[in-house]
Amino acid sequence: MVKLPRVGLRMLKSVLAVWLCLMLGLLRPGGMPFYSAIAAVLCTQPDVQGSLKVGLNRTVGTLLGGAAGMGMLYALKGMGVPALGAGHYTLIALALLPLMYLTVLLEKRPATYITCVVFLSVTISHGADSVPWLFALNRVVDTLIGIAVALAVNFLLPGGRGGERLKRGKGDALRPTK
Structure with missing residues (x-):
């Protein structure tokens, strides 16, 4: 008989986090719990420290990509570029280079992928x-x-x-503990 791996705590936490996001989505008209659920799955890590690290990168990437995407749509509209045409797509693709470079300049390389995903989501899905x-x-x-x-x-x-949690230490700094 094959021994199957057990359902881990991270899986259960991910499911709970997604469910909570979906329930919160019901309370938010105009909201899209799809994006909350994705963020919850990606940010639920084996320990709090990992979740904080991934959460920070996702926050930075989301803010950069969202702002750049919004700016790009207004710039394209202002230049009279027809939405969702070859020119629109070409300029969006080219805009990724400075956006990626910005994450390098800000020393936020781990946020690069989510910056691009959010930018593309805004400029293509809702262009x-x-x-x-x-x-x-x-x-x-x-x-x-x-x-x-x-x-x-x-x-x-x-x-x-590892059983990590965060607790307040000297100077009210948050740090992992076992």
């Missing part, structure tokens, strides 16, 4: 919207909700491997 800032804003807010929920779940529930 033809009449009010592009509304999607960008909701996209950022929903992602931040998912990050916050994942951090809360990981902080409040018992630790996984």
Whole structure:
């Protein structure tokens, strides 16, 4: 008989975090719990320290990508570039280079992928919207909700491997403890 791996605490925390995001989505008209759920899954790590690290990178990437995407849509509209055409797509692709480089300059390389994902989500999925800032804003807010929920779940529930939690130390700094 084959011994199957057990369902781990990280899996259970991820499911709980996603469920909470979906329930919060019901309370937020205009919100898209899809993005909260994705952020919750990605930010739920085996320990609180890992969740904080991933959450910070996701926050930076989401804010950069959302702001750049919103700016790009307004710039394209201002230049009269037809939405979702070859020119639109070419300029979006070219805009990725300075956006990626910005994460390097800011010393936030781990945030590069999410910066690009959010930028592309805003500029491609909603490039033809009449009010592009509304999607960008909701996209950022929903992602931040998912990050916050994942951090809360990981902080409040018992630790996984290593049993790490955070506690206040001298100077009110948060640090992991066992």
